[in-house]
Amino acid sequence: MKIVVQVKLLPSPEAAAVLAVTLPACNRAADAVSVVAYETGTTSRNALQKLVYARVKAEFGLAAQPAVRTVKKVVDAYATLRANIRAGNLGPEGSRRRRRAESKPVVFRPDAAQPYDDRILSWQHDAQTVSIWTVGGRIKGIRYTGHPGQLAMLAKYRRGESDLVHRDGKWFLIAVCEVPEADRFEPADWIGVDRGIVNLATTSDGDNYQGRRLGRYRRRHAAKRAELQAKQSRSATRRAKRRAKKEARHAAHINHRISKEIVAVAQRTGRGIALEELSGIRDRVRPSRDQRATLSSWPFHQLEEHLRYKARRAGVPVIAVDARYTSQMCPRCGHTARHNRPTRDAFSCRRCGLAGPADHVAGVNVRNRARSAWVLVNGPVPQRA
Structure with a gap:
């Protein structure tokens, strides 16, 4: 079974500055690739890669493997959009929400997660550091931390890609672990x-x-969000979003x-x-x-x-x-x-x-x-x- 493990990166100020340039560059490239995919109707990764590979490397400064991962990210985004349409998650055909989703290319936020594979991200579990590709070159020795149980799982069962995430001023790596399932026993009751x-x-x-404490917590946050929404300012909107994330956590x-x-x-x-x-x-x-x-x-x-x-x-x-x-x-x-x-x-x-x-x-x-x-x-x- 697949388990997602999140670890927090502890980059130096210099490394954090380079990462802060890398993520927007990857997502600007993803936006450009998304426009090509939308206008040409290309859904195959290999076909789309032939169309945009050289441009992504030359125009956005991405190396070979990050360019390939960016194309794959765009293909996956359109696959998810089609799946949501088929499942009716965007409403019936002709609905306003569905028309908006189908009428324009998929857009990526400047800080949207970027996938990394083992060619551009390597883990040193004993030293608890990673070596990661950036637009400024490869940076080695970035420390990471997390719960001891999750770190042990990461070292033993990590498989496939990891995502670089920037959230609330902090850097994270999210990795997928293939953990073997225990044999299911016959229940006595x-x-x-x-x-x-x-x-x-x-x-x-x-x-x-009991949920009374959680209920009081949620009501308190709902009241605070209502106060912030009434102000209708950008800072109030940002604070309301932070409160919503805190409540969900x-x-x-x-x-x-x-x-x-x-x-x-x-x-x-x-x-x-x-x-x-x-x-x-x-x-x-x-x-x-x-x-x-x-x-x-x-x-x-x-x-x-x-x-x-x-x-x-x-x-x-x-x-x-x-x-x-x-x-x-x-x-x-x-x-x-x-x-x-x-x-x-x-x-x-x-x-x-x-x-x-x-x-x-x-x-x-x-x-x-x-x-x-x-x-x-x-x-x-x-x-x-």
């Missing part, structure tokens, strides 16, 4: 996970990861922590992880007006992605089950009714009297459905007479 807004995740074991950190703990418990106890199938939830539910922004921006999918990839690394099976009525059905007698949940936090079965936290009950129902689904999927195939 399941941990049901109910996801929500007030409680980010509640397991069938009763573990509760904070939410991702919380989802990483939750998923890591759940996967660790599942691996230690030999159980699988059962999740609710929440795809399309924003189309199925009708929240009140003051909850629409909260629901539309809540990172349900991100938590599931973190759970799934960490589970794959640990060999823990994951299954998704039907999410309907999990918080309204009694796990003991099966009675399902809206009145079984008199409040958001409480569950009380009107038939048998079972009571408890609503999210815990939902987690138990998710676990029970996983038991039935796993037996159905992995049971023996009936033989025809």
Whole structure:
């Protein structure tokens, strides 16, 4: 499986100045190549490279291999655009957003990431330095740093290209690691996970990861962004963008922590992880007006992605089950009714009297459905007479 590892570069002021010239030069070249690709309709890398290779080297000062990587970046950008159009991510045919995307060449930001392969970027893992190509020549001995676990993974499993990224005045290298997956074990049972807004995740074991602190954090940042947007100045817009990125990093950190703990418990106890199938939830539910922004921006999918990839690394099976009525059905007698949940936090079965936290009950129902689904999927195939 592919894992992305990010390390922070620690260049000297002189090296940082050269990198700051290199990235815009590569992206100016990418813009020129994009215009040629758009006007000629060329989608093949080899064909496009024949058209622009000499010009990219002569006009923008790129060496041979960086020129090849820049052409490949443009081809990949158009492939992504076509995939988004086919998937309907830019709207139906004739929509304003789709027309805008199709009516002009792809444009690259001056600080957009630039791919590097092993010919123009070499890693010295023992010294924790890199040697990297720039428009001013190759620079050696640039130090990098990162989490010890990620650095060990980088040294052992890195494969293919790495991306040079400039973000918030800092330099990063993002590398792809091909990490072998652990053999998936046969689960002895399941941990049901109910996801929500007030409680980010509640397991069938009763573990509760509350979202109130994250909710307060997001509301505080939303209020600050509203103040900045009202000013309508460039500096206010830049600050609002920085706040949005900070909020997204904070939410991702919380989802990483939750998923890591759940996967660790599942691996230690030999159980699988059962999740609710929440795809399309924003189309199925009708929240009140003051909850629409909260629901539309809540990172349900991100938590599931973190759970799934960490589970794959640990060999823990994951299954998704039907999410309907999990918080309204009694796990003991099966009675399902809206009145079984008199409040958001409480569950009380009107038939048998079972009571408890609503999210815990939902987690138990998710676990029970996983038991039935796993037996159905992995049971023996009936033989025809």
